[in-house]
Amino acid sequence: MTNTLDPWSSSDITDYSKLFEEFGISPFDEILPEVPSPSTYMRRRVIFGHRDYEQIVEAMRTGAPFSVMDGFMPSGKVHLGHKMVMDQIIWHQQMGASAFVGIADREAFSVRGFSWQKCREIGIDEYILSLIALGFKPDGLIYFQSGCESVKDLAFELGVKVNFSELSAIYGFSGETNLSHMISVATQAADILQPQLEEFGGPKPVVVPVGPDQDPHLRLTRGLAGKMNMFRIEERENTNGWKYFSVRGKGAPKEALQELKKRIPGKVKLYEEHIDVLQTPDYPFLMRLVSEVRKADRKSQYLAEIESVSRFMENTKPPEFAEYEKYFVFRKIWKLTRKILEQIVAEIAAEFGGYAFIPPASTYHRFMSGLQGGKMSSSVPDSYIALTDDPKEGAKKVKRAKTGGRVTLEEQKKLGGIPEECSVFELMLFHLIGDDEELLEIRQECVSGTRMCGSCKQLAAEKMSEFLKDHQEKRELAREHLDEYRIIYKK
Numbered sequence: 396m397t398n399t400l401d402p403w404s405s406s407d408i409t410d411y412s413k414l415f416e417e418f419g420i421s422p423f424d425e426i427l428p429e430v431p432s433p434s435t436y437m438r439r440r441v442i443f444g445h446r447d448y449e450q451i452v453e454a455m456r457t458g459a460p461f462s463v464m465d466g467f468m469p470s471g472k473v474h475l476g477h478k479m480v481m482d483q484i485i486w487h488q489q490m491g492a493s494a495f496v497g498i499a500d501r502e503a504f505s506v507r508g509f510s511w512q513k514c515r516e517i518g519i520d521e522y523i524l525s526l527i528a529l530g531f532k533p534d535g536l537i538y539f540q541s542g543c544e545s546v547k548d549l550a551f552e553l554g555v556k557v558n559f560s561e562l563s564a565i566y567g568f569s570g571e572t573n574l575s576h577m578i579s580v581a582t583q584a585a586d587i588l589q590p591q592l593e594e595f596g597g598p599k600p601v602v603v604p605v606g607p608d609q610d611p612h613l614r615l616t617r618g619l620a621g622k623m624n625m626f627r628i629e630e631r632e633n634t635n636g637w638k639y640f641s642v643r644g645k646g647a648p649k650e651a652l653q654e655l656k657k658r659i660p661g662k663v664k665l666y667e668e669h670i671d672v673l674q675t676p677d678y679p680f681l682m683r684l685v686s687e688v689r690k691a692d693r694k695s696q697y698l699a700e701i702e703s704v705s706r707f708m709e710n711t712k713p714p715e716f717a718e719y720e721k722y723f724v725f726r727k728i729w730k731l732t733r734k735i736l737e738q739i740v741a742e743i744a745a746e747f748g749g750y751a752f753i754p755p756a757s758t759y760h761r762f763m764s765g766l767q768g769g770k771m772s773s774s775v776p777d778s779y780i781a782l783t784d785d786p787k788e789g790a791k792k793v794k795r796a797k798t799g800g801r802v803t804l805e806e807q808k809k810l811g812g813i814p815e816e817c818s819v820f821e822l823m824l825f826h827l828i829g830d831d832e833e834l835l836e837i838r839q840e841c842v843s844g845t846r847m848c849g850s851c852k853q854l855a856a857e858k859m860s861e862f863l864k865d866h867q868e869k870r871e872l873a874r875e876h877l878d879e880y881r882i883i884y885k886k
């Protein structure tokens with residue numbers, strides 16, 4: 396694997412564990428127990444990694460606002476690989492996220508050379524209809540990049556913060572790369588940051604579910620979020636080992652820094668371009684901050700958490716604190732103090748026309764393999780199942796798919812099959828069998844040699860045909876109800 400993950404090539408990423416080391420992606424297993432009612436893809440380890448998903452879990456638990464955002468390039472047929480992403484958007488929407496779906500027609504225009512009209516037709520007929528048929532709710536926003544003024548303006552602003560060398564380092568761009576392709580990259584960063592604009596309720600955690608090949612967009616956007624922000628909060632330590640916060644505001648108006656000083660109680664020192672909150676956060680300081688927030692009649696999304704720490708402090712007498720608990724409480728207070736500071740900083744940034752983006756979170760899912768083994772390729776129709784394939788044809792493709800079965804029935808009975816190498820099992824795991832117990836049973840029968848590929852394929856083919864038939868009926872229904880959805884088109 397090279398050091399550059401290219402979202403426009405179909406690079407085969409086989410060693411996911413390398414991503415953890417090379418790109419700082421954390422294993423999803425670590426956070427899985429914290430997720431309230433994990434999705435099927437999470438439970439089945441299809442989602443294997445994440446960045447900063449803790450903030451999404453916390454928002455789901457506390458009821459704080461958060462968003463899910465994803466995009467689809469309108470380039471061809473909508474297939475099961477797209478369904479995976481759509482399922483994840485819809486799951487987060489059901490968990491309380493405000494959902495944003497961008498149809499990346501600027502990307503299709505610049506990379507594929509498609510006309511706006513063709514992008515619109517593919518966008519609706521393929522992607523949007525399937526998204527709605529799978530359960531996308533009408534309160535989410537769907538937009539074509541070319542028609543969304545806020546995304547285009549933000550992309551232009553973001554363009555100031557990135558240069559050609561940086562894009563080359565991330566994407567491997569060369570002197571041959573056209574300017575519109577570069578603009579489409581800035582547009583995708585704007586897509587991801589858009590849910591945090593004032594018109595959508597301001598800064599909040601946003602998750603982008605992607606395959607690992609899309610990670611360059613996330614790394615670029617996270618970097619840009621920091622560069623765009625009016626303030627940066629740093630955690631520091633003085634020579635005596637006391638920890639404190641410093642809010643840096645290079646280029647921020649002096650009045651904004653003064654306002655910050657005014658709103659943060661306690662020992663705060665104002666410098667030319669930053670303020671230092673000269674206090675290691677303790678419980679009384681946290682409460683003073685909270686009362687300032689309340690006095691100004693501002694609501695904090697963290698009040699429920701603060702109340703839980705407050706109850707803990709009241710009910711636990713100091714002598715009973717074990718060392719670990721003291722540490723735990725300090726960590727909690729430190730984290731909450733940072734969040735309240737972030738809230739105050741975001742409000743002041745908004746008042747002075749600046750940004751306070753939270754770096755977007757992401758999850759990473761395994762790719763589906765091609766039905767014949769190897770990679771799925773849009774130029775080889777037999778390697779994938781489109782959501783618009785005729786149900787009979789879909790079933791035939793399942794029957795022609797590569798299995799993990801042995802050469803003879805005798806061998807199969809003796810050695811068992813290899814579900815990890817079986818495209819049919821993968822279809823069942825990703826899409827066709829909703830019940831975990833049933834799937835485990837199929838796996839067990841396969842490896843123990845009591846299940847034969849012929850009947851197994853027959854079952855998967857029937858399920859595929861049923862799914863496609865049902866999905867296509869729902870697509871037609873979605874077509875009739877399109878005007879009930881918030882969709883922004885190019886004018």
Ligand code: SF4
Pocket residue numbers: 798799800812813814817818819820841842846847848849851852
């Ligand atoms: Fe795949 Fe089923 Fe054959 Fe096992 S029995 S290898 S799961 S088709």
